[in-house]
Amino acid sequence: MFSTVLVANRGEIAVRVIRTLRELGIRSVAVFSDADADARHVREADTAVRIGPAAAAESYLSVERLLDAAKRTGAEAVHPGYGFLAENAAFAQACTDAGLAFIGPPASAISLMGDKIRAKETVKAAGVPVVPGSSGSGLTDAELVAAASEIGMPVLLKPSAGGGGKGMRLVRDEAVLAEEIAAARREARSSFGDDTLLVERWVDRPRHIEIQVLADAHGNVVHLGERECSLQRRHQKVIEEAPSVLLDEKTRAAMGAAAVDAARSCGYVGAGTVEFIVPGGDPSSYYFMEMNTRLQVEHPVTELITGLDLVELQLRVASGEALPVTQDDIRLTGHAIEARVCAEDPARGFLPSGGTVLALSEPSGGAVRTDSGLTAGVPVGSTYDPMLSKVIVHGPDRATALRLLRGALADTVILGVQTNAGFLRRLLAHPDVVSGDLDTGLVERDLSGLLPDGVPLEVYATAALLAQGPRALPGPAPLTPARPGGWVDPFGAANGWRLGGTPAWTFHHFRLPGQEPVEVRTRPLGGDTEVLVSDPAGADSASPAIEARGPGQGPGTPARGRIVSRTSDTVTIELDGVTHRFSHATSPEGTWLGRDGDSWHVQLHDAVAANLSGAGRGGAETLAAPMPGTVTVVKVAVGDKVTAGQSLLVVEAMKMEHVISAPHAGTVTELDVSPGTTVAMDQVLAVVTPDEEESA
Known part of the structure; x- marks a missing residue:
């Protein structure tokens, strides 16, 4: 076994690999960018x-710098994790040439299975069924269009060199095929350095089921059962579980045997995953999609139902040992489910978010496991993948596991960064998810029902009570010297006191990312505080969502509340006789609240400041960045005439592209960015002034 291993990755997977290295008594070497x-x-x-600046190309994707780090620290082996160079054949070969053990398959297997076109041809020859699609590598745009026409719409565009859903495009309308091909090539080039595409038939309402395989250098290959990965957004998984409720023992054995055949066909060694697309109505008709030649994000669910440590097995195989288990030794016990917690906003189309982790609480112990790369005080930027952590549970059956995971997500607090934790809890309670009637389109199809109706009144009320700080009783302040030769006006006390009248309201303004500011008024009332939450337009009545959630809150009716207790990370308030307890943190930028797995980033907002994401420049439409990121494409210039829906710019963050389109026909009258510009969320990118007839 190795004595020192370099982990060529970051985040939660690096932490997870380091954990096993520590348990085995192996010295771990981390690498990091600025x-x-x-x-x-x-x-x-x-x-x-340290291996370089923040840009991945100059740090985590630099083969030269990674090998230098291994040499300087005396590492004998390199674990690539997943993402970055994990499926890069050149990196695997470079490690071998440098005398390092690559903890993964040989470069030849990575190269073969990393090329989806060659992979399909190889496994097809081994008798594994494949998805109908284009054939041949290096197809031009015109050839891809022709192949799509022959297959028939809808089709799926896929990068040949990548995985993880990056660059994948579902196209239902042939009229936009050329534009989608161009966008897929850009994403593929950015993510994998290779813009080769293939096109496949799209199977409506498919299920995504994968088989975990293990192989050693002695010719032994086993599978560890399947994982159900059908709950996805943007072709990327968000919930994974094992085993799948769709498969019976006969189908499970057949798919496992097909996965073993696929692994043998490429001379595989190490841990890998064979992915299948399965028609929900006919699980026996499964098709090979691709093979991931690395450890998968969702590997913990397999570990929990088999009792095996896949990272340990990777290490043993890479050091030359034979697999310690045979196929007959594999037993699947209970049910495990994993949820990926990501820095993203489901209400804004799952666009990436960012910020600094102000407070952190992650569940662990017993039936709950959290794999995380987070610490409080650390910023989450737009440079890398948005996944922050994984919450995994194991129960005796699926119903128990679902309940445990919903509870674990409720105990997950990541404040300062917008996450999908609340969305995941609602998804796990979806009737089709509970019944096991899954498919890869469920999230997009039912997204509106998976988003919160609004922010409860108690969230804004708590934010206002915290924002007002310690409150003196109403009345004039004592006459005290402010500085030598000067005095404080006793009637200048900001506590709402009025001479001979009802205390005045103090106004607070809060704004959630991407939403209009909300006004909250407070005023003293005996030993309590009256709180009145207005709707985003500023009216003196609660919005429907807030009214529905606020106990006893009719339009224009203040609530009566007070802070009951407060610690460094929690606050308890009483509002109209109902007690609410929040995890919270404060920062110079404002007050941040989280409750029951949902994170509401309620921050102090200047009501006078312009809302950058809406109209307001003399009838013009300001186009704002929907997420923090980098402008990669600018298709227009000031003075250009544009049509409604025309693509104007492309913003990329965390390997995700977002196209900014013209909201109406008009003229580009302002353009504040160029390719390479780094932008913040809601930063103005351009202004489109409508045509006269349009505005009239």
Whole structure:
């Protein structure tokens, strides 16, 4: 076994690999970019080496710098994690050439299975059924269009060199095929350095089921059962579970055997995953999609139902040992489910978010496991993948596991960064998810029902009570010197006191990302405080969502509340006789609240400041960045005439592209960015003034 292993990755997977290395008594070496200098994986490793600036191309994707770090620290092996160079054949070969053990398959297997076109041809020859699609590599745009026409709409565009849903495009309308091909090529080039595409038939209401395989250098290959990965957004998984409720023992054995055949066909060694697309109405008709030549994000659910440590097995195989288990030894016990907690906003189309982790509480112990790369005080930027952590549970049956995971997500608090934790809880309670009637389109199809109706009144009320700080009783302040030769006006006390009248309201303004500011008024009332939440338009009545959630709150009726207790990370308030307890943190930027797995980023907002995401420049429409990121494409210039829906710019963040389109026909009268510009969320990118006839 190795004595020192370099982990060529970051975030939660680096932390997870380091954990097994520590348990085996192996010295761990972390690498980090300037953006990750204070990251958790850096703190937990035995040794850490800086490998470059924040840009992945100059750090985590630099083969030369990674090999140099291995040499400087005396590492004998490299674990690539997943993402970055994990499925890069050139990196695997470079490690071997440098005398390092690559903890993964040989470069030849990575190269073969990393090319989806060659992979399909190889496994097809081994008798594994494949999805109908284009054939041949290096197809031009015109050839892809022709192949799509032959297959018939809808089709799926896929990067040949990548995985994880990056660059994948579902196209139902042939008229937009050319534009979608161009966008898919850009994303593929950005994510994998290779813009080769293939096109496949799209199977409506499919299920995504994958088989975990293990192979050693002695010719032994086993599978560890399947994982159901059908709950996805943007072709990327959000919930995974094992085993699948769709498969019976006969189908499970057949798919497992097909996965083993696929692994043997490419001379595979190590841990890998064979992915299948399965028609929900006919599970026996499964098709090979691709093979991921690395550890998968969702590997913990397999670990929990088999009792095996896949990272340990990777290490043993890479050191030359034979697999310690045979197929007959594999037993699947209970049910495990994993939820991916990501820095993203489901209400805004799952666009990436960012910020600094102000407070953090993650569940663990017993039936709950959290794999995380987070620490409080560390910023989450737009440079890398949005996944922050994974919450995994194991129960005796699926119903128990679902309940445990919903509870674990409720105990997950990541404040300061918008996450999908609340969305995941609602998804796990969806009737089709509870019944096991899944498919890869469920999230997009039912998204509106999975989003919160609104922000409860008690959230804004608590924010206002915290924002007002310690409150003196109403009345004039004592006459005290402010500075030598000057005095404080006793009637200048900001506590709402009025001479001979009802105390005045103090106004607070809060704004959630991407929404209009909400006004909250407070005023003293005996030993309590009256709180009145207005709707985003500023009216003196609660919005329908707030009214529905606020006990006893009719339009224009203040609530009566007070802070009951407060610690460094929690606050308890009483509002109209109902007690609410929040996890919270405060910062110079404002007050941040989280409750029951949902994170509401309620921050102090200047009511006078312009709302950058809406109209307001003399009838013109300001186009704002929907997420923090980098402008990669600018298709227009000031003075250009544009049509409604025309693509104007492309913003990329965390390997995700978002196209900014013209809201109406008009003229570009302002353009504040160029390719390469880094932008903040809601930053103005351009202004489109409508045509006269349009505005009239």
